[in-house]
Amino acid sequence: xxxxxxxxxxxxxxxxxxxxxxxxxxxxxxxxxxxxxxxxxxxxxxxxxxxxxxxxxxxxxxxxxxxxxxxxxxxxxxxxxxxxxxxxxxxxxxxxxxxxxxxxxxxxxxxxxxx
Amino acid sequence: xxxxxxxxxxxxxxxxxxxxxxxxxxxxxxxxxxxxxxxxxxxxxxxxxxxxxxxxxxxxxxxxxxxxxxxxxxxxxxxxxxxxxxxxxxxxxxxxxxxxxxxxxxxxxxxxx
Numbered sequence: 001x002x003x004x005x006x007x008x009x010x011x012x013x014x015x016x017x018x019x020x021x022x023x024x025x026x027x028x029x030x031x032x033x034x035x036x037x038x039x040x041x042x043x044x045x046x047x048x049x050x051x052x053x054x055x056x057x058x059x060x061x062x063x064x065x066x067x068x069x070x071x072x073x074x075x076x077x078x079x080x081x082x083x084x085x086x087x088x089x090x091x092x093x094x095x096x097x098x099x100x101x102x103x104x105x106x107x108x109x110x111x112x113x114x115x
Numbered sequence: 116x117x118x119x120x121x122x123x124x125x126x127x128x129x130x131x132x133x134x135x136x137x138x139x140x141x142x143x144x145x146x147x148x149x150x151x152x153x154x155x156x157x158x159x160x161x162x163x164x165x166x167x168x169x170x171x172x173x174x175x176x177x178x179x180x181x182x183x184x185x186x187x188x189x190x191x192x193x194x195x196x197x198x199x200x201x202x203x204x205x206x207x208x209x210x211x212x213x214x215x216x217x218x219x220x221x222x223x224x225x226x227x228x
Binding site: 032044046097104105106108 | 121145150155157160163171210215217218221222
């Protein structure tokens with residue numbers, strides 16, 4: 001089955017509103033959680049990430065919330081702008097063979113911010 | 116810093132032919148990852164190297180797919196006897212040791228006709 005799941009393939013938010021993107025995971029071994037933004041040229045770029053020892057991290061307009069008991073994490077984007085329109089990929093990671101993490105990605109949510 | 120460089124950006128190959136995809140990681144990065152992206156499956160992990168050694172190839176199809184990293188400046192993904200279902204965007208990524216952020220290349224779009 002899908003280890004990391006984004007249940008909403010798309011989301012539309014009005015400019016200035018809060019965008020909430022959700023991700024569920026299955027593997028208890030995941031201890032790193034991240035959100036990537038995918039540009040049209042196919043390069044996902046890291047937006048924000050957290051380790052499992054924290055349940056919230058803020059960076060400007062972005063906040064990640066982690067609910068370990070519910071195996072769920074989310075990305076909140078405040079004051080959403082049209083330029084936030086993109087595909088957002090959630091990813092969860094577990095150590096693989098030492099210090100590096102193997103990431104498992106969700107299938108993505110297309111966020112559209114309308115003026 | 117040119118980022119992770121993947122060549123070619125697009126490749127069209129006939130069914131049954133071999134395809135070799137190239138990746139140049141960011142200089143100094145010790146880990147190199149290969150992913151495959153399709154509409155149906157999304158972004159799937161294939162394999163990863165650390166300091167040129169294969170560490171985890173659990174996502175690689177057992178037949179026809181192989182990956183190598185002959186030196187620290189490049190890795191290759193080779194697909195033998197390509198099939199239409201191999202059509203996808205293949206993404207390479209690299210990261211520093213002990214750092215979880217991975218930096219992706221722009222991908223190679225492989226089309227098998």
